[in-house]
Amino acid sequence: MNPKARELVSIHGKPVAVRGLTKAYGAVKAVDDVTLEVNAGEFVALLGPSGSGKTTILMTIAGFETPDIGTIEVGGRDITALPAGKREIGMVFQRYALFPHMTVAENIAFPLKMRKIGGRDAAAQVEAALAMVRLEGYGGRRIGQLSGGQQQRVALARAMVYQPPLLLMDEPLGALDKNLREEMQLEIKRLQKKLGATVVYVTHDQGEALTMANRIAVMSDGRIQQFATPMEIYDRPANLFVAGFVGETNLIDGELARDGAAWRFRLAGSADTVALEGQDAVDGWRDGMRAKLMVRPELVRVGPIRDGAPSGLVEELIYSGGTVVCMVRLPSGAMATARIAAADAAGVTVGDTVGLEWPADRVRVFAA
Amino acid sequence: MAASVPSRQRSVSLGRLLLVFFAGLVLVFLALPTIVVVPVSLSPTEYLSFPPESLTLRWYGEFLTDEKWVRATLLSLRIGLSVTLLTTIVGTMAALAIVRGLRGGGPLVNALVTAPLVIPTIVYAIAILLFFSKIGVSGSFWGFVFAHSALAVPYVVLIVSAALYRFDASTELAAQSLGASRVQAIWHVTLPAIRPALATGAIFAFLTSFDDATVSFFLANLNDVTLPRKMFENLQFFVSPVLAVVATLLTLFTLALFGAAQWLRTNRNG
Structure with a gap:
């Protein structure tokens, strides 16, 4: 890209604050008292199943929904009462929402036209925006002549050309096939980093959220269940919903057992216990309380049986290249999944009874 | 199995033959009277005759030089164009309200706006005569425009709301x-994108007005008559081949407009 083009499109991201946002449709609270603070230049993903309220939050920030209660601030300025067109926010939609009767260049020039910027200035900015999304020379094309990926690049260029301090994206890659989606994830991340834009990105794809976001807000039932970095969300989920929604996981039934000052976890249907370390919410715990233990498959090790430690029957081995997925039937009847290195799986065969091990401080236990 | 296949094919082709025959018959009965006016309009006789003994354009000249026919034609065109302009604007606004604006009231407004489609035209014509006489616009240019607009607006609403x-x-x-306001968004984005539907709606509106005889029959005074009304008069008092000329021209004109509408509908994204 030439240096002049870089100068024409430079975004100074501003912080965003959603405070006490509530929005109900009839008796259903789509968003229930949500507060969300996004730093300048940060990429935040709103992750959740459909109906969790993530899109409603985005539409309220954009100005297409009016909150029942709560305020929206961008760069310290309250924009709750401003119409969408006056908010200086760029938005990218799932189905691109390009203007079908305009060329690529006319689409990108539209926000400039609305700001009464025309002539050479506008043409230069459109060129720079096209270069930014690597579509030099496509200005004269009709929208119908572009592929899905190219259309989404045009939508990105159009949302960035007027340098809004905040970009909103509503499942922008949802309509693309898998390979293109992964390519575009990197592309969007590259642009966001380079321009320093603040991005709020709605998705139901956890892989997308983990790959792209600085922080993820996991949503369910109109509330934020956890707002943290991808690593924290994955390693230390705040509750059962987050543990089950993000990543592959084992949720093993059992109960809590006091062991002097420490706690152990007894697996259901057996006397086997495991040690627990570094747990968060031990205050409410009681001896014998029913609980669920969360452990990621890649943390589970398969080995010889040891007295008093968990064990199970190997029912299935699934080879997937570098790793092998080992399905183990626990005494309770539930299945546990271990993802082990192919080399470690050499001594394991279907029908073996094996011992299971995992690091005591890498599991999470939730009172059930 | 091998024997049953050809026999079934045979019965299918016989059915097809009958279908084509009857469909052809229906088309001939529908189209023939319309097609017959063309040779009649070219006949040299003073009365309507078919088949004509020879061909002449005499009655076309008569139509174009008769001041009454020309006045009636121009009046119908002026009314038609005014109706087109008025209903395209009003109908598009109504369609926008029904599709985008009114959350609960859409269906009700839709039913009200499209009511003129289901009310018998003669009932509407009588009602409009009584009402217009009271407010004193009966027989005036704007009386025609308003009466025809009410008949034409449902077509615009239906066509435009379907596109929306x-x-x-x-x-x-x-x-x-x-950065656009709601109005700017509609003006710069929505309306240009549904242009074919707007044009189709406008054509239907124009034809609704231009073809109307019933309402005009009730509203017209002695001096200002629309083309269909003038044709009625001609039919009643002195049937001349000019009538066939007008019928022919009207048919060709209508066909051309409908053809244009059809072309717009099939080349929506062209």
């Missing part, structure tokens, strides 16, 4: 997020 339902509403939201 097909049009992705997030495109309009995108325009707003890019």
Whole structure:
């Protein structure tokens, strides 16, 4: 890209604050008292199943929904009462929402036209925006002549050309096939980093959220269940919903057992216990309380049986290249999944009874 | 099995033959009277005759030089164009309200706006005569325009709202997020994108007005008559081949407009 083009499109991201946002449709609270603070230049993903309220939050920030209660601030300025067109926010939609009767260049020039910027200035900015999304020379094309990926690049260029301090994206890659989606994830991340834009990105794809976001807000039932970095969300989920929604996981039934000052976890249907370390919410715990233990498959090790430690029957081995997925039937009847290195799986065969091990401080236990 | 296949094919082809025959018959009965007016309009006799003994354009000249026929034609055109302009604007606004604006009231407004389609035209014509006489616009140019507009507006609403339902509403939201007001978003994005539907609606509106005889029959005074009304008069008092000329021209004109509408509908994204 030439240096002049870089100068024409430079975004100074501003912080965003959603405070006490509530929005109900009839008796259903789509968003229930949500507060969300996004730093300048940060990429935040709103992750959740459909109906969790993530899109409603985005539409309220954009100005297409009016909150029942709560305020929206961008760069310290309250924009709750401003119409969408006056908010200086760029938005990218799932189905691109390009203007079908305009060329690529006319689409990108539209926000400039609305700001009464025309002539050479506008043409230069459109060129720079096209270069930014690597579509030099496509200005004269009709929208119908572009592929899905190219259309989404045009939508990105159009949302960035007027340098809004905040970009909103509503499942922008949802309509693309898998390979293109992964390519575009990197592309969007590259642009966001380079321009320093603040991005709020709605998705139901956890892989997308983990790959792209600085922080993820996991949503369910109109509330934020956890707002943290991808690593924290994955390693230390705040509750059962987050543990089950993000990543592959084992949720093993059992109960809590006091062991002097420490706690152990007894697996259901057996006397086997495991040690627990570094747990968060031990205050409410009681001896014998029913609980669920969360452990990621890649943390589970398969080995010889040891007295008093968990064990199970190997029912299935699934080879997937570098790793092998080992399905183990626990005494309770539930299945546990271990993802082990192919080399470690050499001594394991279907029908073996094996011992299971995992690091005591890498599991999470939730009172059930 | 091998024997049954050809026999079934045979019965299918016989059925097809009958279908084509009857369909052809229906088309001939529908189209023939319309086609017959063409040779009649070219006949040299003073009365309507078929088949004509020879061909002449004499009655076409008569039509174009008769001041009464020309006045009636121009009046119908002026009314038609005014109706087109008025109903395209009003109908498009109504369609926008029904599809985008009114959340609960859409169906009710839709039913009200399209009511003239289901009310018998003669009932509407009598009602409009009584009402217009009271407010003193009966027989005036604007009386025709308003009466025809009420008949024509349902077509515009139906055609435009169908296009609006097909049009992705997030495109309009995108325009707003890019700095447009709601009105600007509709003006710069929605309306240009549904241009073919607007043109089709306008053509239907024009034809509704231009072809109307019933309402004009009730509203017209002795001096200002529309083309269909003038044809009625001609039929009653002195049947001349000019009538066939007008019928021929009217048919060709209508066909051309409908052809244009059809072309716009099939080349929506052209």
